[in-house]
Amino acid sequence: MTAQRAHRPAELAAWDPEVASIIGREEERQRTTLQLIASENFTSPAVLAATGSVLTNKYAEGYPSRRYYGGNHVVDQVEDLARRRLRELLGAEHANVQPHSGSNANAAAYLALLEPGDTVLAMRLDQGGHLTHGSPVNFSGRLFRFVSYGVSASDERIDLDQVEELALRERPKLIVAGATAYPRLIDPAPFRAIADRVGAAFLFDAAHVIGLILGGAHPNPVPEADVVSFTTHKTLRGPRGGALVCRASLARDIDRAVFPGLQGGPLLHAIAAKAVAFGEAARPSFASYASQVVANARALAEALAGEGLRLVSGGTDNHLVLVDLRSFDPDLSGKEAQEVLDRAGITCNRNQVPGDPRSAFVTSGLRLGSPACTTLGMGEAEMHLVAGLVARALRLRDREREVAAVAEEVAVLCSKFPPPGAGGGSP
């Protein structure tokens, strides 16, 4: 704890005790409860330090050596370093590290590849797709004509026959692969083949799995995709943000879409932290991390199934599991399960399952992920323990003392695996 505190400006507590105290309490929450949200992680102290650096003071609209402001000769080096590290990691021809988030990265890809009203084929939201894949309440669904594919009812895996059928019928200008709540490996090759059949561009949204790709646990989509978008804060374990890589032929369009198309000045402090995260991802220890993330998710899946919980698609190939609560207890919604687990010190999110009869606000499912607890050094043995605690809290949810007893066991477990910089578990 003290080491991570040291990266927080020492002045903060004296200058603004109100904000400092909120940050302190959040630090404590992260340290004493289990973080099973599949899109969250713990950054290294080095990533935190870069994020909190004076680079936040600099305006740098434009790109290295082509800026609209003076005084950029130093920060140019950090953006160049980040771009080079990213290109080398993925074997990509071009990289853009300026998107403020994964959603912005997708917006930039659409802006570069599409005109308003164009047809796009992407995964259905209630079957694992993301808001930016055509939700009617999102800019994507309002500006473009999205057509959706889903998972097949028999095995709950992406229905590639449906992808092809829809592509041939709708002739999309762009096909998007990638998901936010899908527990299986997404192979880019069949999407490329279908895109080629109909002359569509292919965007691989690797927001969730980029860390697994960089760690060698999942296939690299760069050879197949025209553009790859991703977040830097999920399995990649970097600062909150996004990035894009693309073919050299699209470099100019992608860069112009990010700036001036979509954003103003880049967040250089975040870009420096992205460079640190890319450096960390190049180390052999990151490959071990990625394979342990997958092994832990598998162990969690097996143990949850052993507790009588049904898993969508029967298991997982990546960092997350999707639990369908209906067979466990038809009266238990995802919303109630999430609330019970919160009281038990287990943080996760409710999620619709394919064909969910409940609304997106209530849901019949839970999404649980292994990236954050794997960063803390937990292994398969701990995943078995966690699955037992999850099931116990859900089963005994009406008895407050039992839920409190689970919370106590969670606190004991967490005390053995402190966050990076908090006295152990360096990533």
Ligand SMILES: *Cc1c(COP(=O)(O)O)cnc(C)c1O
């Ligand atoms: C998380 C996610 C995004 C968006 O990332 P934000 O940084 O939250 O904007 C985009 N696509 C997919 C598939 C995601 O899972």
